[in-house]
Amino acid sequence: MKIAVLDGAVLNPGDVDWAPLKALGALTVYDETSGEELAERARGVDVLLVNKTALRRQDLDKLDGVRLVGVLATGYNTVDIEGLAERKIPVCNVVAYGVDDVAQHALALLLELCRHTSLHTRSVKNGDWEKSGQWCYWKRTPLCLRGLTMGVIGFGSIGRRVGELAHAFGMSVLAQCRVPKNPPTYTPFAFAGLEQVLACSDVISLHCPLTPETRGLINAQTLAKMRHGAILLNTARGPLVDEAAAAEALKSGRLRGLGTDVLSREPPAPGNPLLSAPNTLITPHMAWATAKARQNIIDLMAENIRRWQQGAPINVVNGVCKA
Template structure:
């Protein structure tokens, strides 16, 4: 049985082992498969003889399914599966699976880390000390930018699934109140410090807004000039969900005019970020390269689930199957 991984480097740059997949078949791993939206030729060439294929971000179109008749199973090495034409997979009889709930704690940890970088400016002050600015001041203490205390402030969490709830637990431990917005409300999750709210209430009453919702037609561009106008002056926005949840030009404008105090982003609408992006020069905007999921422990968990998904498929009892 031939197994191909189209883009294995991000999951495993060398610190993990592919041995658990090698035990299941003849494994070929490509670090990256370069593609463009108009040409699937390289993808097809690499997987045309494979029964089993794994992809992280390499797109699998109807044309790929059509030209790879041996393909029986496609494992997406992520939770999101918008890179796959699911309708076409059904048409050609290919089972598609994903990896749910593998990075909950890591993503929540990163969300709060991004927030704390904006409020406590750790990297700025570390750099200042190493440049001997502290010595030049000559005082026992100095600061480059004012720090912010989060206790008693309100965190608005848009998307109150597992990651949103994990973030909520952390910020509550720091004394924050939580307003949660979710399409489906689970009243059991409400408490003295956590209340469900309508979206506009989250915009209007939050000091910090976390984005933890999926990217859908309804949520695309949910942070825009109109929603920002509803927010408190000096609001902080944290996004490590999907870049296209934000209209980036509108956020950059709000950062530059001071309506938004700061933004911390681990995702952008185009990745890598375009060199012309207005966010690169926006005031008080922190950007990291989509690393919330990337702790070694998290990647190990992802790989283990991917292997288990394949084993269950081979046994005739597939799990984590994407169903339209």
């Protein structure tokens, strides 16, 4: 069996192990693949693995002979799963590979927005403490999380872990999801509709998938329904947020702060309004990037391929059960 990874550079810059995939067949790893290179690199390949390389409908004729497509991520919006289904090619992804990693990143953004540790570290290193003549000072008043309400939009494995971490900091938790079930045992907790989460939360953390229904979920109208001075976190998908509307809310003070690991376009265009918005933290889509999580992706994809070989595929996202 021949396996090709079309864009392995970001997933594995050399600190994790391809061995689980190598054990299944002849593995070829490309750092990146352009549209012009796709046909040649897919030729004769049985299993084609991608992370963010797009496989659009117009690309599918180039996949002659491919029997399985694997997405080395949870999100698969860059792959035309319907078009591949029409060709009877299953598409599988990996899930729950970095639950703690992404949840911790969301809380890291929140803590920085509340405690301003980087701001004050820079201030001290610039000599402000020496000049102050005081035993302490602060440039922005810190905010304590205990007693505040965390609103979690999307209550899958990552959203649930964010709720647990928020609870550990003494926050109440409200969760909005499509099908409320299996409420956690900690209190105070409640499932709620979107309107209630927006109106009653001091912090809102996004953990829902990007779908036509959730695109632009946070916009001028929904921002207006949020508590004045709320904090918004996004470690899910950039297009969930109308960035121009969020930037205006930050400038007006309606949003106290924004912490995001994702943008609508990655890397961002120079004119992205969040790049100049106040009280904004932006990290480069790295919440998932611990070595442990990236090794999990490889291990889980290897298991996907093994199960597909055995005729019992798992994590199939386009309904095709056989190659």
